[in-house]
Amino acid sequence: MKALVLALLPAVALAAPPPTARRISALLIPMDQGAEGNTVKLETYMNEALEQFSGFTVKKPEDLFGMPADDEAQASLKRGGKGLEESLAAYEARDYEDAERKLRATLKELQGAAGAMKACAELCEATALYAAVLYQRGDSDEAKLNLIDLMALSPTFELNPKRYSKDFIALRANVATSRSSALRGSATVKSRPAGARVYVDGEFQGYTPMTVGPMQVGKHLLRLDRPGFRQHGELMEITPDDVEVNAELTPTSNYKKYDAQLDKVSAEIIKTETSPSAVAMGKALSIDRGLLGTVKDLGPNGTELVVGFFDLQSGKKLANRRVVLQGDEYGQAKSEMIRLVNYLVNNGLGGGEKKVKASDPLENRHGMEEWNSDDQGGRRQVTEKKIKGDPLDTVNGTEDW
Numbered sequence: 001m002k003a004l005v006l007a008l009l010p011a012v013a014l015a016a017p018p019p020t021a022r023r024i025s026a027l028l029i030p031m032d033q034g035a036e037g038n039t040v041k042l043e044t045y046m047n048e049a050l051e052q053f054s055g056f057t058v059k060k061p062e063d064l065f066g067m068p069a070d071d072e073a074q075a076s077l078k079r080g081g082k083g084l085e086e087s088l089a090a091y092e093a094r095d096y097e098d099a100e101r102k103l104r105a106t107l108k109e110l111q112g113a114a115g116a117m118k119a120c121a122e123l124c125e126a127t128a129l130y131a132a133v134l135y136q137r138g139d140s141d142e143a144k145l146n147l148i149d150l151m152a153l154s155p156t157f158e159l160n161p162k163r164y165s166k167d168f169i170a171l172r173a174n175v176a177t178s179r180s181s182a183l184r185g186s187a188t189v190k191s192r193p194a195g196a197r198v199y200v201d202g203e204f205q206g207y208t209p210m211t212v213g214p215m216q217v218g219k220h221l222l223r224l225d226r227p228g229f230r231q232h233g234e235l236m237e238i239t240p241d242d243v244e245v246n247a248e249l250t251p252t253s254n255y256k257k258y259d260a261q262l263d264k265v266s267a268e269i270i271k272t273e274t275s276p277s278a279v280a281m282g283k284a285l286s287i288d289r290g291l292l293g294t295v296k297d298l299g300p301n302g303t304e305l306v307v308g309f310f311d312l313q314s315g316k317k318l319a320n321r322r323v324v325l326q327g328d329e330y331g332q333a334k335s336e337m338i339r340l341v342n343y344l345v346n347n348g349l350g351g352g353e354k355k356v357k358a359s360d361p362l363e364n365r366h367g368m369e370e371w372n373s374d375d376q377g378g379r380r381q382v383t384e385k386k387i388k389g390d391p392l393d394t395v396n397g398t399e400d401w
Contacts, residue, residue: 021057026291034297037194045337065228065255073115080109103130115233119202120153147175152218185238186213191247196226228255282312302326309348318348
């Protein structure tokens with residue numbers, strides 16, 4: 001009997017399910033208003049780097065806290081779509097008065113649906129149809145203004161020759177080369193909290209606060225996304241004078257609970273080797289490991305990150321690092337975050353996580369190796385071989401600065 005059990009053991013081992021991948025996320029806590037705008041961007045880069053490791057299931061902040069769509073905008077889009085169908089039927093029946101009345105109501109609904117639109121399909125079609133109706137009713141000037149809005153929303157939008165007359169299509173061509181269509185403007189987009197992803201006419205632009213443009217005058221679709229907050233959208237009117245858009249974002253209930261824990265977590269992840277608050281947060285978010293850190297704006301000296309790699313089941317800090325980022329004009333922040341994640345994971349735990357193989361000779365370097373954790377002034381500790389007899393071996397050229 002004993003021999004039979006021993007004989008069956010290999011088969012049982014082979015039939016055992018594979019180990020569950022550890023759930024992990026990168027979560028950064030802004031320590032001041034200036035750091036708030038960078039937090040989501042840096043979290044995004046870190047989570048993308050984590051996806052390169054085996055043994056992890058990466059939970060992005062939007063997975064943890066949600067990023068619900070605007071229900072009212074969704075309802076407006078549905079009503080606007082139905083109104084567009086009815087307006088088109090009236091237009092094809094050449095009942096232009098009824099079509100104009102229906103299109104006014106349709107455009108109002110679609111303008112309120114900006115938060116639910118990733119492209120201007122329905123809005124562009126309704127704008128084109130409204131311009132055509134106005135043209136048919138003899139109001140060419142108003143038709144031109146709507147065509148300018150159409151070109152601002154989608155410069156490449158095509159007018160269906162089976163639906164629109166040759167004269168109206170020619171009018172659109174004239175408007176496209178007019179002086180008005182050449183006018184440009186910009187928009188400063190802000191949100192509270194900062195750090196929301198900015199999309200204009202469906203194209204990603206950056207993170208709030210930021211200036212978008214220059215772009216053609218007229219109407220543009222604006223959408224803001226920030227993990228843990230309801231999506232925000234609006235129809236933005238660009239003029240030759242720069243405009244400013246301020247959005248108040250609505251947090252989800254999950255984010256409110258997370259936000260209430262941040263003061264305790266931020267204090268512990270910096271000062272202690274074991275964080276009870278990190279354990280409680282990991283349990284609430286259902287994650288096993290975390291890259292938890294703080295972000296601080298140093299003004300002209302850059303942005304400081306203090307990040308720890310934590311086992312959130314025990315609260316133990318497995319590795320930690322401090323880095324200072326000097327801007328992101330050339331996309332260097334993403335490279336720095338990849339190196340930081342590689343350092344923390346590869347030095348924090350060996351068991352189970354495989355190191356990413358890459359051709360980058362700097363993959364294990366994060367650019368701050370010579371900085372110690374207590375460095376306050378940004379000076380680097382450099383060890384150099386001294387040349388015997390060289391009178392300049394202790395001179396660095398900056399003694400009088």
